[in-house]
Amino acid sequence: MKKFSNTGGVGLIHFAGLEPVVESLSRYIDVLEIEPQASWFKESLESDSFIIDQRITSFLRDCPQPKIFHGVGFPIGGTILPHATHFKTLQEHAHILQPLYISEHLSFNKYTDAAGTIHQANFLLPPVQNEQGITAAVRNIRYYKEQIDLPFAFETGTNYLHPQPGEIPDGEFVARIAEESDSYILLDLHNLLANEKNGRQKVRDFIKQLPLERVIEIHLAGGMYYKDYYLDAHSAISSTELFDLSREIIRMLPALQNIIFEMLPENLNRTISMTDIEKQLIEMHTLWDVRGSASKQTQLQRPISDCTNTITPQHWEYTLGSILNNHAEENELTKALVSDAGTRIIQDLVFEFRASAILGSLKMTCRLIKLSIGSKNFDALLREYCATHPSDLFIFASAERFAKYLSTLNLKIPHLKTLLEFELASSYTYIDGKTRTVNFNCDPFILIESLVNYKKPVLANRVEAIYAVDIQPDDVYQKSKPLMQYNTVLHT
Ligand SMILES: [Fe+2]
16 A cells, blocks of 8 residues: 555645635644545536646645545446546646545446446445445456555445345445455545434444554534435534544544545535634544544454345446436336435435536526526426436536527527526636627626526517627636636536
8 A cells, every 4th residue: 555644634625615714714724635526627518538727726736735635526436447538637636736645435426328328327326235346346446546646545435225135234345345455445424424324334333344544534524314314415514423423433543644524615604604614623633633542453354244245236336327317227126226215315416416516507597597487497497407318427517418408498588598608608718718708689787687686687688789798717717797606526
């Protein structure tokens, strides 16, 4: 295993929008975790090449803390290996930010159908926990490690599904993969607590099965209940229950490098205040102080469970993925998964992710449609779209695909076409820094002001263009217009 020179500490995952947190609470932040793909753009809908957002990258480069990378979008728990262009951009990004190590999720998010076509599931899904699942993950990790010259850890995931018949227990599955691929472990204690609350293995039993000397990082977060399930929603600070559990476990970890807090930027000043984050970080420092204080040399001989589950990873990935994308075929596994209430939770979450990607990147367009056809009809339109169109991993690609769909609907909403053109042009300008001009046949200021105030615009729609609006890169970078705020990759 590759070693580190890091002295480690407490930190948080940075997303665009969390800059005020990083700046004002810098004294509590020893390290910054970065999801590199969250600041990449796909060159086009068809392309597999990426562009790095230089503005976010230079902000991060100028932060004094050491960085660590946490991959998102290309997890290592499945049978499909990441594309070579992913590693090319990842290496380029690592060259700029010099992370101390990199981690990825022990999940899958794409699957192959019988014709060999690869589909996105747009969710970090749990791999099948059997011998073949271990082989697939180990192969994927070995490939990943060959492509990037950094110490590597994989993260323990959330799993809303019931345990499958004859599967390997959660902790043992993770332990076997870590040992067989010679990897470090990123232990997400909030994920594990969610799994326990939702009926999977108890966290303390999970920990007993782990090679604790391989755990180099802890993730902490807060969640919420939804339809009797506890969600890993990153919507709150950590509960006392999670802190108490973490204190007990962190004492047992001899090689811990970092404890990281995860939150979504849209929750800042909504469900999580700056004071909340300060309290969270202070409490995490008290956890950091007890790291390894009760660690013992663990014995390497752990019993291996008798695994009778023989579902192939390809069949598992295809079945679960195709249920989420509404094109599942009838078979025994489909029947079993459809009857699992956890599958319905995942379906709801996938819809939420897809809808929020569209609403977040085509804000004013969506608002105009909603005000014109009503919220109920707009919701039905979004559901119909998500049920019948493939999803994209990258948010702007999702917006482009939805824009194409809208153009086929003939909605007859005044100004819709121009507004859509304007929003797409603004995001192209954000990506490539080129000035663009969009012609309006109404007063764009009145149009946009109405929408900002959630009012249906009442404007004459003239035949000829009467305003030419220049979209300057500085406007979209500083978000000085009320329209634009682009993140890229869908985050789960
Ligand atoms: Fe995590």
